[in-house]
Amino acid sequence: MTVWPSVACTTIGQVLGRLYRIREGFGPLSFGRMALLATIPVGLGLYLSMRLPWAIRRYRLTNRRVMIERGVNPKVEQYVDLDRFDAIDVVVSPGQEWYAAGDLVFRRGQIETLRLPGVSRPESFRRTCLEARQAYVSVAAAQRDAVGVA
Numbered sequence: 001m002t003v004w005p006s007v008a009c010t011t012i013g014q015v016l017g018r019l020y021r022i023r024e025g026f027g028p029l030s031f032g033r034m035a036l037l038a039t040i041p042v043g044l045g046l047y048l049s050m051r052l053p054w055a056i057r058r059y060r061l062t063n064r065r066v067m068i069e070r071g072v073n074p075k076v077e078q079y080v081d082l083d084r085f086d087a088i089d090v091v092v093s094p095g096q097e098w099y100a101a102g103d104l105v106f107r108r109g110q111i112e113t114l115r116l117p118g119v120s121r122p123e124s125f126r127r128t129c130l131e132a133r134q135a136y137v138s139v140a141a142a143q144r145d146a147v148g149v150a
Contacts, residue, residue, distance in 0.1 A: 001061045003125050006101045007046050009118020014095030016043060021098045059116045061129055063136065066106065066114060080106050080114040082136040088129055090122045104129075 007013035016039055022032040049055060053072045060067045060074075067079040085106040092102040102122040106114040106129075119125055 001125070001128055003059045003119055005050070005057055005059065005116070005118040006099050006120040007043065007050065007118070008093075008096040008099040008101035008120070009103075010046060010050075012042070012046055013099070013118070014093055016046075017095030017098035021095075059119065059125070061125070061132055063132065066116075066129055068114075068116065078114060082133045083140065084108060085113050085133070088126045090126055 008017060016035075019035040019039070020032045022035070023030050025031050025033070050057070054070075056070065056072060057077075058069050058074065060069055063082075065079045065081045068077045069075060070077050085108050087107045089105040089107060090102045091105055096102050096118065099118075099120065101118050101120045104116040104119050104122050104126055105112055106116075116125075
């Protein structure tokens with residue numbers, strides 16, 4: 001499974017998200033909606049800058065690990081093996097909630113082993129990672145038991 005970070009992973013995106021959620025105004029004209037209209041070029045530029053060949057980033061879940069990959073021809077920047085974490089927290093920073101995004105923090109006990117910033121709809125990717133981890137750990141345990149019995 002592959003997910004792409006949203007603009008909520010950037011500081012500018014989070015500032016824009018904080019602006020857009022402001023509801024003060026008159027009727028359907030809120031400050032947030034007017035700010036959205038005024039900053040369309042900024043948001044579009046931010047989005048396109050994340051799609052430049054050297055800036056492309058993606059988060060990939062395989063049957064062995066979770067990785068952060070960068071570039072058109074993906075190169076692994078960081079990764080965590082599926083048996084090297086036991087919990088995944090969803091941390092929503094101010095400004096990310098407008099985008100329905102958050103950071104996924106992979107932990108082993110109290111130690112942070114990997115952070116995926118700005119994941120759009122992070123709860124579904126979190127559940128998928130936990131299910132993959134459970135399957136991986138179960139198969140590894142069954143293989144150890146089979147080798148020990150033989």
